[in-house]
Amino acid sequence: MIKHxxxxxxxxxxxxxxxxxTAAEMAALSGREVKKLPALRGRTxxxxxxxxxxRTRISFEAxxxxxxxxxxxxxxxxxxxxKGESLKDTALTLQAMGADAVVIRHxxxxxxxxxxxxxxxxxxxxxxxxxxxxxxxxLDAYTMRSRLGRLDGLKVAIVGxxxxxxxxxxxxxLLTTLGAQVTVVGPPTLIPLDVAxxxxxxxxxxxxxxxxxPDSDVVMMLRVQTERMQDSYFPSAREYSRRYxxxxxxxxxxxxxxxVMHPGPMxxxxxxxxxxxxxxxxxxxxxxxxxxxxxxxxxxLLLGGK
Amino acid sequence: xxYLLKGVSILGAAPTDLHISDGVISAEPAGQDAEVIDAxxxxxxxxxxxxxxxxxxxxREDAETVETGSRAAALGGYxxxxxxxNTSPVADTAGVVEQVWRLGREAGLVDVQPIGxxxxxxxxxxxxxLGAMAxxxxxxxxxxxxxxxxxxxxxxRRALEYVKAFDGVIAQHAEEPRLxxxxxxxxxxxxxxxxxxxxxxxxxxxxxxxxxxLAEHVxxxxxxxxxxTAGSVEVLRQAKARGVRVTAEVTPHHxxxxxxxxxxxxxxxxxxxxxxxxxxxxxLRQALLDGVIDVVATDHAPHAVQDKECEWSYARPGMLxxxxxxxxxxxxxxxxxxxxxxxxxxxxARIAGLDSHGGDLxxxxxxxxxxxxxxxxxxxxxxxxxxxxxxxxxxxxxTLPGRIVATFLRGEATVLDGKAVK
Numbered sequence: 215m216i217k218h219x220x221x222x223x224x225x226x227x228x229x230x231x232x233x234x235x236t237a238a239e240m241a242a243l244s245g246r247e248v249k250k251l252p253a254l255r256g257r258t259x260x261x262x263x264x265x266x267x268x269r270t271r272i273s274f275e276a277x278x279x280x281x282x283x284x285x286x287x288x289x290x291x292x293x294x295x296x297k298g299e300s301l302k303d304t305a306l307t308l309q310a311m312g313a314d315a316v317v318i319r320h321x322x323x324x325x326x327x328x329x330x331x332x333x334x335x336x337x338x339x340x341x342x343x344x345x346x347x348x349x350x351x352x353l354d355a356y357t358m359r360s361r362l363g364r365l366d367g368l369k370v371a372i373v374g375x376x377x378x379x380x381x382x383x384x385x386x387x388l389l390t391t392l393g394a395q396v397t398v399v400g401p402p403t404l405i406p407l408d409v410a411x412x413x414x415x416x417x418x419x420x421x422x423x424x425x426x427x428p429d430s431d432v433v434m435m436l437r438v439q440t441e442r443m444q445d446s447y448f449p450s451a452r453e454y455s456r457r458y459x460x461x462x463x464x465x466x467x468x469x470x471x472x473x474v475m476h477p478g479p480m481x482x483x484x485x486x487x488x489x490x491x492x493x494x495x496x497x498x499x500x501x502x503x504x505x506x507x508x509x510x511x512x513x514x515l516l517l518g519g520k
Numbered sequence: 521x522x523y524l525l526k527g528v529s530i531l532g533a534a535p536t537d538l539h540i541s542d543g544v545i546s547a548e549p550a551g552q553d554a555e556v557i558d559a560x561x562x563x564x565x566x567x568x569x570x571x572x573x574x575x576x577x578x579x580r581e582d583a584e585t586v587e588t589g590s591r592a593a594a595l596g597g598y599x600x601x602x603x604x605x606n607t608s609p610v611a612d613t614a615g616v617v618e619q620v621w622r623l624g625r626e627a628g629l630v631d632v633q634p635i636g637x638x639x640x641x642x643x644x645x646x647x648x649x650l651g652a653m654a655x656x657x658x659x660x661x662x663x664x665x666x667x668x669x670x671x672x673x674x675x676x677r678r679a680l681e682y683v684k685a686f687d688g689v690i691a692q693h694a695e696e697p698r699l700x701x702x703x704x705x706x707x708x709x710x711x712x713x714x715x716x717x718x719x720x721x722x723x724x725x726x727x728x729x730x731x732x733x734l735a736e737h738v739x740x741x742x743x744x745x746x747x748x749t750a751g752s753v754e755v756l757r758q759a760k761a762r763g764v765r766v767t768a769e770v771t772p773h774h775x776x777x778x779x780x781x782x783x784x785x786x787x788x789x790x791x792x793x794x795x796x797x798x799x800x801x802x803x804l805r806q807a808l809l810d811g812v813i814d815v816v817a818t819d820h821a822p823h824a825v826q827d828k829e830c831e832w833s834y835a836r837p838g839m840l841x842x843x844x845x846x847x848x849x850x851x852x853x854x855x856x857x858x859x860x861x862x863x864x865x866x867x868x869a870r871i872a873g874l875d876s877h878g879g880d881l882x883x884x885x886x887x888x889x890x891x892x893x894x895x896x897x898x899x900x901x902x903x904x905x906x907x908x909x910x911x912x913x914x915x916x917x918x919t920l921p922g923r924i925v926a927t928f929l930r931g932e933a934t935v936l937d938g939k940a941v942k
Contacts, residue, residue, distance in 0.1 A: 302829055322831035323704075323715040324785030343833065345715030383715060412712035 215515050218337040220326040222348040222387035230392055234356050236511035237504070243280070244507065253514055254283035257314040262304070262329075263340070264290045264320040269478065269502065270340050274317045274349075277509035283517075286311070301325060305332035314517055318342070336516040344378045350477055351384035353508040355392060357497050358432055360504070361473050366393035371426045373399040373458060374436030374485055375447075377406045381477045382436060383413065390414040397430075399423050400458060403447040404438075423458050427467040434475040435460050435486045451484055461487040465495065473497050521932060522550030528559035528892065530881050532857035538564060538881065540888040543931035547884035557936075559892055562925055565861050567599025567889035568846065569868040569877050571662065571691070572745060572769060572817035574838070575601070575632070577623060578616070579608025584822035584909045586623035586632055589842070592820070592908040594629040594934040596842040597891035597924040600869065600877045601630050601820075605637040606667040612637035612648035614656035621658035629934045629942070633872060636660040638679050638690060642668050647679060654686040661873040664691035666745055667792075669727055671697050676731060680740035689767075689871065691743040692731055694752070695793065699723035704833055706779040706794040714782060716832065719794045721749040728752050732759035732766050743871060744768040746819050748793040750803035757812045767871050769817035770804050772848035773839055773914060777801075781914070787828045787835030788914050791821070794837075805852060808863060815868040818845045822910030840913040843906050846893065847920035855895055876930070888931035897923035907940065 259278040315336040323343030330337040341347040376382040397418040410417040522541035541550040576584040605611035617634040624632020636653035653660040707718020735742035781789040807813040821838025869878030879886035903911040927935040
């Protein structure tokens with residue numbers, strides 16, 4: 215088993231599949247009255263969050279607690295971090311406390327890679343800058359597999375601000391590893407240069423959402439921050455929504471079986487219409503539930519739980 | 521002190537004896553008092569001249585001082601370095617440039633020639649008192665806002681024109697700031713994979729294209745700092761063919777390293793302009809061979825440990841260069857001594873107006889600014905062993921060819937047996 219999960223590129227198909235299969239076993243637990251497993255009893259998991267992200271932190275916390283680990287939440291607010299302590303010193307502190315795993319969310323791309331130099335325990339990337347968010351990709355893959363029964367050969371459109379999206383990077387890497395065919399869709403300003411060469415040669419690029427929808431099994435909408443407007447990535451929220459928002463008429467262009475995903479938090483009315491977000495085709499709430507199972511699987515496998 | 525360098529090879533020529541006395545190359549043996557150095561197997565080069573060094577003093581003496589930087593320079597075979605203006609306070613007045621110049625004299629290991637800021641506080645708004653710096657004791661000839669681009673085209677035009685009065689040159693850090701907001705590394709495949717904001721090649725090329733046109737229009741000299749892209753080389757090639765008075769430098773790291781090194785997010789590889797692609801490296805090497813790029817300059821940029829031992833995005837850009845420049849150039853081009861002497865000593869001395877450097881070692885009367893290299897030696901770069909006060913070398917653990925055995929500044933040894941004399 216790998217030691218750290220810093221990037222979806224750390225996972226080969228076999229390891230990724232093992233995580234998804236383990237997550238399925240973990241999910242079976244959540245139906246039981248007592249949801250706890252003793253697997254990580256006596257182990258310490260630190261949630262080191264430099265960015266506010268209640269949903270991801272709670273998800274990791276629930277995952278670690280259901281495995282009986284001791285959980286320490288270390289958030290940038292109200293800790294020595296806000297007093298300017300360096301990542302290295304924080305890492306050495308966590309090391310001295312005996313952290314077996316550190317789950318890190320950070321606004322700087324690559325912070326988990328740096329952290330891994332300074333702690334002996336496992337490092338799990340819970341989102342770093344505009345780089346990656348590998349457990350999000352795992353829970354997305356898990357959700358697709360649960361809904362559609364497979365990943366191999368699946369056609370997945372990832373739509374929106376791919377340039378700034380850590381979710382997109384991790385999904386392209388992981389889904390391609392697992393045999394899916396990924397198309398990234400968005401205005402050319404928000405599709406990174408050389409995306410295929412950078413992530414996977416099989417990645418396709420389209421600037422035309424309407425052309426991609428009829429041939430998609432999965433349409434994953436990314437959050438688009440309206441601040442991007444100020445930086446001339448697109449002229450207005452209205453124009454963005456008109457060209458790249460998933461509304462009801464576009465939903466009807468998708469095949470009957472196709473699902474709609476969104477990593478959250480959503481801008482309802484911007485990249486996704488409320489009717490679409492709340493439709494039975496949407497997996498958004500399921501994704502959250504699956505997140506706990508997938509993160510349990512990641513922690514269990516990285517820490518060699520028994 | 522007089523020296524006799526026995527059996528030395530001047531620029532790779534047949535072994536000969538080289539006499540140094542009274543600060544110059546002498547045709548006559550100096551007599552019994554001369555210290556004899558067995559220089560068989562060693563190559564003599566005119567002392568290297570760096571037109572782009574950051575010595576950090578005043579302001580960041582925890583990263584480097586004029587003295588420690590001078591020692592690193594001497595050990596790297598340099599006899600003159602041009603100290604960039606982005607100190608604290610900024611070297612934008614006669615007072616600050618004279619202070620740096622004086623500290624250099626006190627250290628006495630290399631000639632420290634201060635570069636003056638083009639604009640007050642490097643802010644890019646108002647021209648600094650360039651004339652006062654030129655006529656100060658430091659005799660400033662190169663002006664640069666390095667670290668920042670003189671982005672305002674009108675201000676750049678005026679600066680290019682103004683320095684003609686005292687044969688000055690503007691050394692431009694070519695970076696269109698609007699195209700590099702938040703930039704962390706070369707924009708391309710690797711930046712996309714790493715999720716780091718890209719520094720597009722065009723941000724450099726667009727400024728160089730503009731500046732060569734401005735220099736042509738006003739008939740001024742322009743020097744381009746740390747050229748890093750294949751596209752910049754083409755712009756320069758065309759400008760030179762048209763007769764524009766432009767010179768350009770390339771750093772050793774841009775001649776060797778590529779953006780792939782960012783993959784581990786170790787900020788020791790973070791530098792501005794950023795490491796580029798293999799294609800750029802190849803174009804820069806060819807440009808140096810062709811003379812489209814005139815000189816190798818180190819952009820020696822010491823940084824304190826805490827400014828590098830952090831997240832990539834928070835780290836300061838820059839790498840050490842003085843002690844590894846010649847070995848890197850040797851490793852890239854092999855023992856092309858004429859080329860090395862020109863690009864690392866003669867041409868930079870000419871650009872900087874340092875008449876006593878880059879001289880002809882075969883001629884009696886040439887100021888004895890020279891360095892002796894053992895081309896057969898191999899050494900492993902250990903950051904802790906470097907003379908610089910900082911440790912941010914990108915070559916830690918690399919085995920490099922060529923070791924500096926001795927360096928002479930105006931006939932006095934600054935380095936002997938590979939060690940600084942003070």
